[in-house]
Amino acid sequence: MIDLKSQMLSELQQEMEQLGEPKFRAKQISSWMHEKLADSFDEMTNLPKSLREKLQQRYEWVRLELVQVQQSDQDGTCKFLFRLPDGNVIESVQMKYHHGNSVCISSQAGCRMGCRFCASTLNGLERNLKASEMLEQIYQIQKWSKERVHNVVVMGTGEPLDNYDALLRFLRLLTQEGGLHISQRNVTVSTCGLVPQMRRLADEKLQITLALSLHAPNQEKRRSIMPIAGKYGLSEVLDACRYYFAQTGRRITFEYSLVGGVNDSREDAEELAALVKPLNCHINLIPVNPVRERKFAPPDHRAVVNFKNKLEKSGINVTIRREMGRDIDGACGQLRKSYMDTERVR
Numbered sequence: 001m002i003d004l005k006s007q008m009l010s011e012l013q014q015e016m017e018q019l020g021e022p023k024f025r026a027k028q029i030s031s032w033m034h035e036k037l038a039d040s041f042d043e044m045t046n047l048p049k050s051l052r053e054k055l056q057q058r059y060e061w062v063r064l065e066l067v068q069v070q071q072s073d074q075d076g077t078c079k080f081l082f083r084l085p086d087g088n089v090i091e092s093v094q095m096k097y098h099h100g101n102s103v104c105i106s107s108q109a110g111c112r113m114g115c116r117f118c119a120s121t122l123n124g125l126e127r128n129l130k131a132s133e134m135l136e137q138i139y140q141i142q143k144w145s146k147e148r149v150h151n152v153v154v155m156g157t158g159e160p161l162d163n164y165d166a167l168l169r170f171l172r173l174l175t176q177e178g179g180l181h182i183s184q185r186n187v188t189v190s191t192c193g194l195v196p197q198m199r200r201l202a203d204e205k206l207q208i209t210l211a212l213s214l215h216a217p218n219q220e221k222r223r224s225i226m227p228i229a230g231k232y233g234l235s236e237v238l239d240a241c242r243y244y245f246a247q248t249g250r251r252i253t254f255e256y257s258l259v260g261g262v263n264d265s266r267e268d269a270e271e272l273a274a275l276v277k278p279l280n281c282h283i284n285l286i287p288v289n290p291v292r293e294r295k296f297a298p299p300d301h302r303a304v305v306n307f308k309n310k311l312e313k314s315g316i317n318v319t320i321r322r323e324m325g326r327d328i329d330g331a332c333g334q335l336r337k338s339y340m341d342t343e344r345v346r
């Protein structure tokens with residue numbers, strides 16, 4: 001069965017044509033799904049009942065079920081656990097900033113990239129998410145909180161560029177007129193560095209921000225914490241970043257999770273500064289979130305600030321990412337993992 005919520009407007013129009021319906025029905029249905037955020041066909045009251053019934057019989061209707069919400073007492077960050085129609089669970093996060101609400105979504109159930117410090121990858125990849133399942137995370141959070149979502153970051157569980165086609169559909173549906181119409185400039189996609197897909201994305205010439213998970217100042221160190229670096233070396237990845245900037249004019253963001261005793265020394269900072277200096281970029285420093293199953297720990301606050309200062313002195317744009325939601329299994333994949341572990345015990 002075709003999943004209606006993942007269809008582009010032109011595809012919806014073709015479906016309506018096949019049903020012998022007037023073309024304008026496609027726009028009405030699209031608006032119910034992506035603008036009014038309807039939870040069922042029944043809500044689409046400007047469609048004849050007979051058409052609603054036909055839709056119900058013919059098409060898959062994807063809706064996420066909210067299983068759990070955890071709210072941080074520290075900063076109001078909310079972490080959501082959703083159940084997909086097939087029973088898999090995924091997590092999303094809502095963060096409140098002065099400039100508006102950001103939602104961080106998952107792109108896969110699980111992940112197969114194997115980064116050593118990350119909880120999302122511990123049980124491997126379950127499956128790719130559909131475009132509708134990515135959208136639904138945002139739709140359900142907006143409905144639940146009754147607050148508009150301004151920014152979207154694809155930085156939850158999964159490697160978005162490992163689910164390329166669904167990601168592109170998602171990005172187009174999210175930013176299109178007649179949907180939530182979020183500005184492409186307010187959307188960030190983060191990747192561990194899948195070079196062919198980074199180049200493909202560059203060629204789409206979207207205005208979204210590409211974030212690269214760098215995490216090390218050289219190939220050898222990067223490879224020791226990110227297995228994907230064995231497939232795509234650092235120089236290739238940085239070439240793809242330069243290409244992204246050339247094609248889109250969008251400045252690259254580098255994410256650098258600081259791990260005590262691994263990538264946080266003075267020498268690391270110097271090497272990193274020299275590496276990224278020639279690029280038009282911004283660095284986000286994230287003190288690593290400790291994950292129960294991993295032995296990595298963040299450096300102390302002083303070391304984080306020293307690292308930042310060192311980069312700044314070399315003329316690099318850098319921010320320390322606020323560690324939001326630490327008290328609520330904030331790190332990628334941790335809430336999902338702990339939920340799945342307790343389910344298994346039961």
Ligand code: SAH
Pocket residue numbers: 115117118119154155156157158159160190191192193211212213214255257286287288289290291331332
């Ligand atoms: N797969 C994509 C996006 C998901 S992760 C990617 O690799 O970019 C979002 C960011 O959080 C990535 O930079 C990831 O490396 C980082 N991350 C994962 N686990 C972390 C942890 N325990 N502490 C800090 N950052 C972590």
